[in-house]
Each structure stands twice: as C-alpha cells, then as structure tokens.
Amino acid sequence: MQATARAHTNIALIKYWGKRDETRILPMNNSLSLTLDGFYTTTTVAFHEELTEDQFYLDDQLVEGAAYGKVTAFLDRIRQTAGRLDLSATVHSTNHVPTAAGFASSASGFAALAAASAKAIGLDVTDPELSMLTRHGSGSACRSIYGGFVEWEKGTQADGSDSYAVPIAPADHWDVRVAAVVLSSAEKKILSREGMKRTVDTSVYYPAWVESIPADLAAIKQGICDKDITKVGETAEANCLRMHATTLAAQPPFSYWHSTTMAVMEAVQDLRDSGVPAYFTIDAGPNVKVLYLPEQEETIREKLQAIPGVQDVTVSRPGPGLAYL
Ligand code: PMV
Numbered sequence: 001m002q003a004t005a006r007a008h009t010n011i012a013l014i015k016y017w018g019k020r021d022e023t024r025i026l027p028m029n030n031s032l033s034l035t036l037d038g039f040y041t042t043t044t045v046a047f048h049e050e051l052t053e054d055q056f057y058l059d060d061q062l063v064e065g066a067a068y069g070k071v072t073a074f075l076d077r078i079r080q081t082a083g084r085l086d087l088s089a090t091v092h093s094t095n096h097v098p099t100a101a102g103f104a105s106s107a108s109g110f111a112a113l114a115a116a117s118a119k120a121i122g123l124d125v126t127d128p129e130l131s132m133l134t135r136h137g138s139g140s141a142c143r144s145i146y147g148g149f150v151e152w153e154k155g156t157q158a159d160g161s162d163s164y165a166v167p168i169a170p171a172d173h174w175d176v177r178v179a180a181v182v183l184s185s186a187e188k189k190i191l192s193r194e195g196m197k198r199t200v201d202t203s204v205y206y207p208a209w210v211e212s213i214p215a216d217l218a219a220i221k222q223g224i225c226d227k228d229i230t231k232v233g234e235t236a237e238a239n240c241l242r243m244h245a246t247t248l249a250a251q252p253p254f255s256y257w258h259s260t261t262m263a264v265m266e267a268v269q270d271l272r273d274s275g276v277p278a279y280f281t282i283d284a285g286p287n288v289k290v291l292y293l294p295e296q297e298e299t300i301r302e303k304l305q306a307i308p309g310v311q312d313v314t315v316s317r318p319g320p321g322l323a324y325l
Pocket residue numbers: 011012014015016017031104106138139140141192193282283284
C-alpha cells in the first residue's frame with residue numbers, strides 16, 4: 001500500500017481570492033493558473049495496519065505541530081473516502097524548490113500528497129475527483145493536478161461536487177517564462193486563509209472583485225489561445241492589482257507588499273516603457289513573479305537582479321501535471 005507522486009507548483013494569473021464555504025474550501029470566483037516546471041514536490045505515502053499514528057517527514061526531517069496537523073487531517077479525508085480508518089501512514093515529502101524561491105510549497109505539496117495517498121490506499125479516482133480531494137488540502141493546489149494553463153471552476157453546488165480544476169492549454173502550447181523574484185526582507189505574513197476571510201468579511205471593494213472576474217477570465221483565455229503576451233500580461237497584472245486593492249479596503253486594512261515589492265513593480269513598468277513585454281503578479285506575500293517571453297530572458301534577469309533588496313531570481317517554464325513514479 002505504497003505510492004509515489006510528483007506535482008509542480010502553479011502561479012495564479014487570475015487569483016483565487018475569497019471562499020464562499022470555508023469548510024469545503026469553495027471559492028467565490030474561478031481562478032486560472034500556469035503550472036511551473038522549476039518547483040515541485042515528490043511524495044511517497046505508505047499505509048500500514050500496524051502503525052498507530054501518521055508520520056510526516058519533509059526533506060528527511062520529522063515534522064510536528066501545525067504542518068503535521070494539516071497532513072493528518074488530509075489523510076483522514078482519504079481514509080474516510082476509502083473506508084479504511086484502521087490505517088496510518090508514513091509520508092516522505094521532498095520539496096524541489098530552488099533556495100528560498102518564495103513559492104508556497106502548499107500547491108505542489110498537497111497535490112502530490114493527494115495523488116500518492118489516494119493511490120496507496122487503493123482509491124480509483126478520476127482527475128476531477130482527485131482535484132476535489134486536493135482542494136481540501138489547499139485551494140490553489142487543486143490546479144496543480146494538470147500541467148500548463150489550468151482553470152479552477154468554482155462550481156455552483158453547495159456540496160462542492162462541481163468545484164475542481166480543468167486543463168485549458170497544455171505546457172507545450174506556449175513557451176512563456178515566469179521569473180520568481182525573491183526579496184530579502186521576509187516578514188511574517190498574514191496567511192492567505194486569514195487574509196481572504198478578512199477581505200470577504202470586511203472589504204468594501206470585495207463585491208467589485210467578484211464582479212470583475214468573468215471579464216478577466218474571458219480576456220485571458222483569448223490571450224492564451226492567441227499566445228498574446230500583451231493581453232495575458234495586462235489582464236493578469238490588472239487582476240493582481242485588483243486583488244491586492246481589496247486588502248487595502250479591508251477592516252483593519254492590510255497589504256502584502258514591501259517597499260522592494262513596489263521597486264520590482266516599477267522595474268517591470270520601466271521594462272515595458274523601454275519596449276520589453278513584461279508583467280508582474282503577486283500572491284499573498286511580498287515576492288513578485290514576472291511573466292515574459294524567452295527572447296527577453298537576459299534583459300529581464302539583469303534588470304530584476306539589479307534591484308536593491310532582491311535576493312534571488314529563478315526562472316521557470318510551463319510545467320507538467322501530476323506524475324506517478
Ligand atoms: O491555496 P491557498 O489557500 O494558499 O490560497 C492561495 C491564494 C493566492 O495564492 C493568493 C491566489 C491563488 O489563486 O493562488
């Protein structure tokens with residue numbers, strides 16, 4: 001009863017921001033992401049009858065506390081689905097994320113855990129079912145089931161049975177690049193879960209965010225289909241700024257940005273002013289991701305690495321979906 005799976009992380013171009021159901025992890029809006037080749041998690045799960053509790057090793061270190069709690073809670077769901085509450089598991093995960101790449105490993109982590117644990121316990125699940133299971137670990141992780149461009153459909157059912165990811169275009173559809181720009185000042189952030197809740201509950205801009213999504217989705221899908229960096233980039237950047245605007249209008253207001261975050265945003269604007277198509281996006285943290293075309297690689301790297309406060313720039317291409325090893 002053992003299986004190994006590998007999943008890559010993803011960056012949202014249209015953000016998932018806000019839940020309509022916090023228990024079932026059901027989003028208020030559809031989101032759309034690009035899976036990245038540079039960052040992935042490999043996880044082996046082995047279920048045993050003789051084990052009395054789960055064990056979780058991350059990069060060969062035994063994990064306890066909150067991170068362990070999330071893994072066992074997720075495994076409980078898998079055990080319940082399989083009707084095997086008698087089993088406990090050993091979980092070995094390895095994160096292949098270049099030094100402090102500033103990517104949350106939760107997307108690749110939960111996608112790999114879901115796939116490996118479902119297979120190890122003998123669950124025969126379809127991709128949408130696996131995406132729905134993964135969603136309960138971390139919402140954005142449900143998109144990491146697939147490679148390339150992926151949409152998470154929010155669904156309309158109260159039980160969440162139609163809230164899962166669907167592939168939009170495979171990794172080899174279009175060679176765009178994403179530079180992950182890591183900033184040196186790593187302050188403790190407001191977790192995405194908490195930030196979303198406060199925004200949904202209190203931000204006067206939140207309804208406008210939700211209303212703006214269908215137009216963004218239509219534009220970006222057309223842009224992806226046409227391989228139009230301007231359309232994709234402008235739509236993603238505007239969507240990111242609108243998401244972050246909702247946090248400024250929350251009560252109490254908050255922001256994920258640092259001064260260096262803004263310096264990177266300005267550098268991207270400078271690049272565009274000089275004719276280089278480059279666009280930024282930012283998740284629930286200070287680090288910035290920059291979208292561009294392969295021919296601009298050197299220019300982009302040079303410009304970003306020269307910004308004071310930038311610690312590291314790591315480049316990714318579109319990446320693959322789940323693999324079983
Ligand atoms: O999956 P979570 O709960 O970590 O939330 C992710 C939220 C954002 O990264 C800000 C946006 C997204 O769609 O990934």
